[in-house]
Amino acid sequence: METAELKQQLKKQIVQFLNLTSVNPDDIKDDEPLFGEGLGLDSIDSIELIVLLSREYGIEIKDPKEGRKILVDINTIAAYIEQHRTK
Amino acid sequence: MLYIHRTYCISPQQTFGQVDLETIQEPANKRLLAMEPNYEGIPPGVLRRMGRAVRMGVGASLPLIKEGLPIDGIIIGTGKGGMEDCIKFLNQIVQYEEGLLAPGNFVQSTSNAVAAQVGMMTKNKSYNSTHVHRGHAFENALIDAVMQLNQFPGKNFLLGGLDEISDFDYNIEELDGAYKKDPVSNKVLFDVDSAGSIAGEGAAVFLVNDQPADALASIRALHILHSEDEKLVADTFRQFVEKNRNAADTIDFFLSGESGDNRTRKFYTACESALPASTPVARFKHLSGEYCTASAFGLWLACRLVQGMALPAHLLKSPASVSTPQTILLYNNYKGVQHSFMLLRK
Numbered sequence: 001m002e003t004a005e006l007k008q009q010l011k012k013q014i015v016q017f018l019n020l021t022s023v024n025p026d027d028i029k030d031d032e033p034l035f036g037e038g039l040g041l042d043s044i045d046s047i048e049l050i051v052l053l054s055r056e057y058g059i060e061i062k063d064p065k066e067g068r069k070i071l072v073d074i075n076t077i078a079a080y081i082e083q084h085r086t087k
Numbered sequence: 088m089l090y091i092h093r094t095y096c097i098s099p100q101q102t103f104g105q106v107d108l109e110t111i112q113e114p115a116n117k118r119l120l121a122m123e124p125n126y127e128g129i130p131p132g133v134l135r136r137m138g139r140a141v142r143m144g145v146g147a148s149l150p151l152i153k154e155g156l157p158i159d160g161i162i163i164g165t166g167k168g169g170m171e172d173c174i175k176f177l178n179q180i181v182q183y184e185e186g187l188l189a190p191g192n193f194v195q196s197t198s199n200a201v202a203a204q205v206g207m208m209t210k211n212k213s214y215n216s217t218h219v220h221r222g223h224a225f226e227n228a229l230i231d232a233v234m235q236l237n238q239f240p241g242k243n244f245l246l247g248g249l250d251e252i253s254d255f256d257y258n259i260e261e262l263d264g265a266y267k268k269d270p271v272s273n274k275v276l277f278d279v280d281s282a283g284s285i286a287g288e289g290a291a292v293f294l295v296n297d298q299p300a301d302a303l304a305s306i307r308a309l310h311i312l313h314s315e316d317e318k319l320v321a322d323t324f325r326q327f328v329e330k331n332r333n334a335a336d337t338i339d340f341f342l343s344g345e346s347g348d349n350r351t352r353k354f355y356t357a358c359e360s361a362l363p364a365s366t367p368v369a370r371f372k373h374l375s376g377e378y379c380t381a382s383a384f385g386l387w388l389a390c391r392l393v394q395g396m397a398l399p400a401h402l403l404k405s406p407a408s409v410s411t412p413q414t415i416l417l418y419n420n421y422k423g424v425q426h427s428f429m430l431l432r433k
Contacts, residue, residue: 017189019135040132044191051189060187 007078017052018045030074038073046071053077058086089233090302091293092243093154095147096387097121098289100374103147106391108374108399117270118252119287119376128153133208136191138169140251143290144201145208148245151294152209158294159242160214160235161202163249164228166221166379166421168198171253201249214244222421224248225380226311226429233306236297248383249290252376257286265377265422267347274401276347276373284346287376291383293390304390307331307414308430320426321357324418327428328361338430340412341368342389343404344419346377351423358418367407369398382419382427389415393433 001009011025014034018041032038035046049071053059059081061067070080099119101107112122121143126134128149129142137145144163152158173196179188194200199217206215214235218227225248232246260266267283276285299305310327314320328338341362345355359368369392375384392398395411417429 021135022131042132044136044194048189048191051187054187055183 003078003082006081007074010074010078010081013052013056014049018048028074033073034071049077053081057081057084059084088297088299089229089236089295089306090297090299091295091304091306091390092156092298092302093151093294094291094303094387094390095151096289096291096384097123097143097147098291098375098384099287102387106396108396108402111274111374111401113272113274114270114285114376117266117286118257119273119285120252121289129208133204136195137204138172138195138251139253139288140165140169140171140249140290141195141200141204143251143288144247144249144292145204147249147290147292148201148205148247149208151245151292152205152211154294156243156294158209158211158213158245159239160216160232160244161205161211162214162216162218162228162231162235162244163199163202163247164218164220164224164226164380164383165198165201165248166219166224166250167253167256168219169196169200169251170256171251172196174253174255201247205245220425222379222425223311223427225383226309226427229306229309230311232295233309236295240297243294243296245292246295247290247292248380248386250288250378250380252286252288252378260286271347273373273376277345277370277404279347280349282348282350284348284372284377287372287378287381289375289378289381289384291387293386304393304431304433306429307432308428310428312426313424314426315424317353317357320354320420321361323426324358324428325361327430328416331430338362338366338414338416339409340392340407340415341366342385342392342415342417343368343370344372344382344385344417345370345404346372348377351420354420354423354426355418362416365408367409367412368404369402369407370404371402373401379421381421382417382429385417385419386429386431389417389431393431
């Protein structure tokens, strides 16, 4: 899967998984912060995203410090998926 | 004595904001679903996680809290809580073989999620309690509020009753015969002689305290009873009426929780016949539908009636001899087992 295609799929999955009903996946910028400013996600969402990565890509994030570096924006998550996905 | 000072209601009818009970909203797919408002007081990031029960409960509670009186306790009654999210979470456990589970559905599904969310969103760390006694959930919450006021005079409590229709619960209840087999308009709910009612949902919340000044209404007496024995229910009802007649409250209106289910009609008929024939009788479940805490909708309606709301003709089972009732006796039963008598006075 091409990186651009993966990012687009990831945006759709995030919107669906986190029930972001007012957000259009196409409106999420690749470098837009997911937490705090930007998309405005919170700590419960971070757990939901970890579950998403596990279910959809077979990625297990066990170290919270590692998670903070991965779940920054679409670019960082997509890069991690490309390197570590098992499915 | 418990006094009701404010109330908000989200229901299948136009009861939130501009109230309109003249126009009857009809069921969709055999369900009377609540007309949910825009929930302007709930941040979008919080709203997106909420299930229907939590949305309705919090949505009805926030305007009441924002009116400014300090809230010294939050007491909610819900028969089933956030069942839709509960089932989503349980399905996750099966689907992902007890693996990594998303926590959102679980957080929203617990029965105490509503009282907890209201407490957290308003930074209210006072008494926070949820009662889950199926058809007596709201009544037990009300008893809790009365006990709290006896112990802590002068305090204000937020009291609420709410339930949602979930697909899972609807299917189970339908298989159990709780709802009519064929689609029925709620406009003729009481004319169809068959088993079952129409599924309903909603949230009614009340600001209550022990201060009579400027109150909408007061709860003079409450009695709850578990029984399938028609005679015992009727005898208990007569005793309740007699006991409260001694308190000089003349019951001038009977608000019946009749649900259109011909299996439970006998209880309502027995209680109606225990009152003078001239007592007007009104029914409300063609508006709310049947659910565990429908009595909270009944209480909301009773508050409106003693405040002088014009009586829509479709409410009346027998002609009304009074335009604004002063003392209303609300009788409700859930599945012909859980009965409650509530005496309300302006």
